[in-house]
Structures are given as C-alpha cells and as structure tokens.
Amino acid sequence: MMKKSKRALPPAKDRQKLLSERRNLKMARSAHAYVRGSTIKFYEWLKEVDSCRLPDGPPVWICGDCHVGNLGPVADADGRIEIQIRDLDQSVIGNPAHDLIRLGLSLAMASRGSDLPGVTTAEMLEQIIEGYACAFGGSGNAVDCSRPDCVRIAMKDALRRSWKHLMKERLQDTKPAIPLGRRFWPLSKSESVAVQRLFKAEDVRRLVTSLRAREATAAVEVLDAAYWVKGCSSLGHLRLAALVGIDGASPKNGGLCLMDLKEAVKAAAPRQAKARMPRDNGERVVTGARHVSPFLGGRMLAAHCLDRAVFLRELLPEDLKLEIGQALDKPEDRLALIDKRLAKAEDAGDNERSQAYETVLNVIALYGHSSDDDIQQRVKKADEIRKKLRKDMGLDD
Numbered sequence: 001m002m003k004k005s006k007r008a009l010p011p012a013k014d015r016q017k018l019l020s021e022r023r024n025l026k027m028a029r030s031a032h033a034y035v036r037g038s039t040i041k042f043y044e045w046l047k048e049v050d051s052c053r054l055p056d057g058p059p060v061w062i063c064g065d066c067h068v069g070n071l072g073p074v075a076d077a078d079g080r081i082e083i084q085i086r087d088l089d090q091s092v093i094g095n096p097a098h099d100l101i102r103l104g105l106s107l108a109m110a111s112r113g114s115d116l117p118g119v120t121t122a123e124m125l126e127q128i129i130e131g132y133a134c135a136f137g138g139s140g141n142a143v144d145c146s147r148p149d150c151v152r153i154a155m156k157d158a159l160r161r162s163w164k165h166l167m168k169e170r171l172q173d174t175k176p177a178i179p180l181g182r183r184f185w186p187l188s189k190s191e192s193v194a195v196q197r198l199f200k201a202e203d204v205r206r207l208v209t210s211l212r213a214r215e216a217t218a219a220v221e222v223l224d225a226a227y228w229v230k231g232c233s234s235l236g237h238l239r240l241a242a243l244v245g246i247d248g249a250s251p252k253n254g255g256l257c258l259m260d261l262k263e264a265v266k267a268a269a270p271r272q273a274k275a276r277m278p279r280d281n282g283e284r285v286v287t288g289a290r291h292v293s294p295f296l297g298g299r300m301l302a303a304h305c306l307d308r309a310v311f312l313r314e315l316l317p318e319d320l321k322l323e324i325g326q327a328l329d330k331p332e333d334r335l336a337l338i339d340k341r342l343a344k345a346e347d348a349g350d351n352e353r354s355q356a357y358e359t360v361l362n363v364i365a366l367y368g369h370s371s372d373d374d375i376q377q378r379v380k381k382a383d384e385i386r387k388k389l390r391k392d393m394g395l396d397d
Contacts, residue, residue, distance in 0.1 A: 009180055009181075009185050009186055010185055011186070011188070012187075012188040012191070012227070015185065015227065016236055019229065019236075022229070023037060030109075030113040031109045031112055031113055034109075035067065035105055035106055035109045036067050036069050036106065039064075039065050039090060039268050039269075040268045042102060042105070042268075043098075043268050043269060043270060046098070046101070054095070054097055054101075055095075055097040056095060056097070057095050057096040057097050058096070059093050059094065059095070059272035059275055060093065060094075060096055060291075061091060061092070061093055061287075061288050061291035061292050062091065062092065062093075062094050062095070062096050062098060062099045062269065062288075062292065063085045063087075063088060063090065063091055063099050063102075063288075063292055063293075064088075064089075064090025064091050064092055064094065064098070064099070064267055064268070064269030064288075065087060065089065065090040065102065065269070066085065066098075066099035066100075066102045066103045066106075067102055067103065067105075067106035068103065068106045068107055068110060069106070070085050070086050070087040071083060071084075071085060071086065072084075072086050072319065073319065074086060074293060074295045074296050074319055075295060075316045075317075075319060076294070076295035076298055076299070077210055077211050077298055077299055080295070081295075082295055084292075084293040084294075084295050084296060085292055085293040085296070086293070086296065086319065088285050088288045088289040088292060088293060088296070088297070089262070089264065089265070089267070089285055090267045090268060090269040091267070091269075091284065091285055091287075091288025091289065091291075091292060092267050092269045092270070092271040092272075092275070092277065092284070092288065093271055093272050093275035093276075093277055094269055094270055094271050094272055094275075095270070095272070098269060098270070100128060100129075100132060103128060104124075104125050104128055107121070107124045107125070107128070108121050108124070108125070111124060119367070123337055127337075176223050176224065176243060176245065176256055177223070177224050177243070178224045178225070178226045178241060178243055180226060182229065183228070183229050184226035184227065184228060184229065184241060185226060185227040185229060186226065186227070187225055187226060187227055187240070190306065191225075191227070191238075191240065191306065192225065194305050194306045195222055195225045195240060195242055195261070195305070196222055198261075198303060198305050199220060199221075199222050199242065199244065199259075201303070203301060203303070204220075204301065204303065204312065205219070205220050207299075207301045207312065207314070208220045208244055208246065208257060208259070208314065209246060210299075211257070211299065211314055211316070214246050215246075215247075218246050218247045219246075219247040220244050220245065220246055220247070221244065221245045221247070222242050222243070222244055223243045223244065223245045223256075224242070224243040225240060225241065225242040225243070226240065226241055227239065227240060227241075228240060228241040228260070237262075237263040237265060238261070238262070238263035238305065238306065238308055238310060239261070239262050239263065240260075240261040240262075240305075241258060241259070241260060241261070242258075242259040242261060243256065243257075243258055243259075244256070244257050244258075244259055257314045257315075258314065258315045259312055259313070259314055259315070260312065260313050260314075260315050261305065261310055261311075261312050262310060262311060262312075263308050263309070263310050264280075264281035264282040264284070264285045264302070264309045264310060264311050265281060266281060267281075267284070280302065280309050281309040282302030282303060282304070282309035282310055282311045283302045283309075285300075285302070285311050286300045286301065286302045286311055296313065299313050299314060299316075300312065300313045301313075335374055335375070335378070338363060338367065338375070338378045338382075339378065341359050341360075341362075341363060342359075342360070342363065342378060342381055342382055342385060344356070344359065345357075345359045345360050345382075345385050345389070346385055348389075353389055353392060353393055354393075356385075356389060357386065357389045357390070357393070360382040360383075360385045360386045360389070361386065363378070363379065363382040364379055364382050364383060364386070367379050
C-alpha cells in the first residue's frame with residue numbers, strides 16, 4: 001500500500017498547473033537549468049541560424065537532447081557499466097551536429113553558472129570536439145581519450161551501488177511501497193487500472209524478468225504505483241513509477257524492481273527528411289536508444305497505456321548522472337591540457353604544421369595574460385614552437 005502523506009496531494013485534474021509552476025521555478029534557477037528544460041526553444045533558435053554556418057553531418061540516430069545532465073553511468077542487462085546517454089525522448093535520425101551544439105551550449109551555461117572564466121569554456125568546447133573525433137578512432141592523431149576525474153568518480157560510485165541505495169534515493173525507504181508526497185502523487189482510478197493491465201502483458205513480464213538473473217518464467221505483480229513528478233518531462237504527459245514484485249525472489253536477490261513508465265511524445269529535434277523511422281513514438285524512442293545508448297536501449301520496451309504511446313525501463317542502482325562541477329576549473333587539469341596541446345604541436349608532421357601553428361597561437365592568445373608562473377612557462381614554450389613552425393613553413397617571423 002502507498003504511504004500516506006500528511007499534506008494534501010493533488011488529484012490528476014490539478015497536476016498541470018502545479019507542474020507548470022514547479023517547472024518555471026526550476027528553470028529560473030540558472031541559465032544552465034533553463035537550457036536543460038527548453039529543448040523546443042533550442043531548436044527554434046537553431047532554425048534562425050544561417051544553415052551555412054552549421055555542419056551538415058550524415059543522417060544517423062542522434063540523442064536530440066544531448067545536454068550534460070543526460071550523460072552518466074548506465075548499466076546493461078548483464079551488469080556492465082559504461083558512460084552513455086540516459087534520456088532518448090528526442091531521439092531521431094538527424095544531423096549529429098545538433099547533439100554537439102546542444103552539449104556545447106549546456107557546458108557553456110554550466111561554466112557561466114559557476115562563474116568560470118571564458119578560457120575554461122573555450123577549453124571545454126575544444127575537448128568536446130577532440131573527444132568526438134577520438135571516438136571514431138583511426139585518425140592517426142595522438143588524442144588523449146582517458147576518462148576525467150568526474151567520470152571515474154561516477155563509475156566507482158555506480159559500481160558500489162546496490163538495490164538498497166536505489167530504493168533510499170528514489171523512495172526514501174527500502175520497504176515495498178511508494179511514499180506519496182513531493183516526488184510522487186496518487187494515481188487516478190483509470191491510471192491504476194491501466195498500470196495493472198499493462199504489467200499483465202507477456203512482453204512486459206519478460207522485460208521485468210530479463211535483469212538481475214531472475215527466473216525467466218516468474219510471475220510479476222504491481223505492488224504499488226504512483227504519478228512521478230519529474231519537472232519538465234512530467235508536464236502534461238504520463239509519467240508513472242511502478243514498484244513490481246517478482247515471484248519466488250527475495251528483495252535482496254532481485255525480487256523487487258522500480259519501473260519507470262514514460263509517455264513518448266513527438267520529438268522536437270528535426271528529423272532527416274527521407275529517414276525511415278518507426279511512426280509510433282514509443283518505438284522511435286526505444287529504437288533510438290538501442291542505436292545511441294545500447295546499454296539503456298537493451299533494457300527498454302515500447303508499449304501503450306491509456307491509449308498513449310509509452311516506453312518502460314527498470315531503474316538500476318548503477319544509473320547515475322555525471323557531476324560536471326567536479327571537473328570544472330581545476331588548475332592541474334588546465335596545465336595538463338596545455339602540455340598535451342604543445343606536445344602534439346611539437347610532434348606535428350609535414351601535413352599537420354598548419355594546424356599545429358593554429359594550436360600554439362591559441363595557447364598564446366588564451367593564456368598570454370595569465371599571472372600564473374606555470375602557465376607563463378608554457379606560453380613561452382608555445383612561442384618557441386611558433387617560431388620553429390614559421391621557419392619550417394618558410395614564413396618570415
């Protein structure tokens with residue numbers, strides 16, 4: 001049974017107004033929060049940009065809403081963990097440049113909200129491009145693809161987490177009930193009936209029993225369910241949490257799971273004109289997830305609830321957000337970044353001198369006015385490399 005809250009909880013008919021107020025307050029906290037919650041505005045702004053200024057990449061499955069809050073450790077059905085995209089609601093076959101621009105804007109706003117210098121923002125944007133190129137491999141360039149501290153910390157936290165951690169984080173308890181209050185609201189009668197009916201479907205039962213070494217033929221039962229208040233993603237749409245029990249298994253051995261049921265709506269991200277994608281929005285989201293974030297996509301299922309397209313997934317303890325603030329503006333990281341650029345410029349081959357020359361000019365321009373002695377040593381080295389490159393290229397100094 002649901003735990004009762006002492007506060008009056010809103011009925012289904014009053015959700016829209018309350019969620020709208022909560023979303024507006026959340027988005028007003030910072031420029032970064034506004035960017036995260038304004039996907040539609042982002043693409044409206046992008047339409048106003050001269051198309052000649054945007055790279056036109058090959059049509060592939062993209063996230064469509066690739067802000068930094070959508071990145072983090074994700075576990076697959078076998079318990080392996082990788083840093084992948086955690087939210088694929090906007091996934092379409094489109095221009096991959098849109099994901100890079102959205103991620104860059106998100107990081108720039110996070111940097112601005114932390115009162116970091118413009119140099120830090122420029123460095124982060126360069127790292128996005130280098131990391132993107134590194135993922136393709138075979139470029140011949142010595143790009144450092146090692147994981148930064150914030151990623152290593154998140155991965156360690158994910159590996160240590162258990163079902164008990166997940167229940168305390170999401171439900172503030174480890175008992176088999178969803179506590180009604182600020183985060184969870186009561187369902188209407190029709191919603192309760194629809195959830196019970198949905199989890200009696202065979203494909204949903206198979207999804208629930210597919211993880212954590214559960215018995216494939218085990219029966220499942222909805223123990224509790226509630227409307228999940230999730231800010232922008234809840235506004236006007238179906239977003240439910242279901243606590244499900246698996247027959248024959250104890251809670252410690254996978255006998256309980258927390259299922260996330262989310263309405264799949266039309267994507268704001270522009271799709272490629274001739275792309276062949278599933279017409280059903282739930283199928284589109286799941287297909288996109290399997291291409292862009294396979295660890296998550298392999299745990300998802302498209303369905304229908306209350307005549308709406310939805311998708312389901314089990315929430316796992318290992319699924320976490322990246323804490324990007326841990327990686328911002330560390331002096332030692334900045335020095336390592338400059339050293340990497342200068343080493344790459346020094347080792348530039350005949351066909352790479354022009355790019356190397358641009359790299360050292362950027363280092364001089366970005367850090368030439370710094371009062372830090374360590375940075376000034378590197379600026380001096382950058383100027384020496386600049387002079388050598390000019391001589392090698394036959395330019396007058």
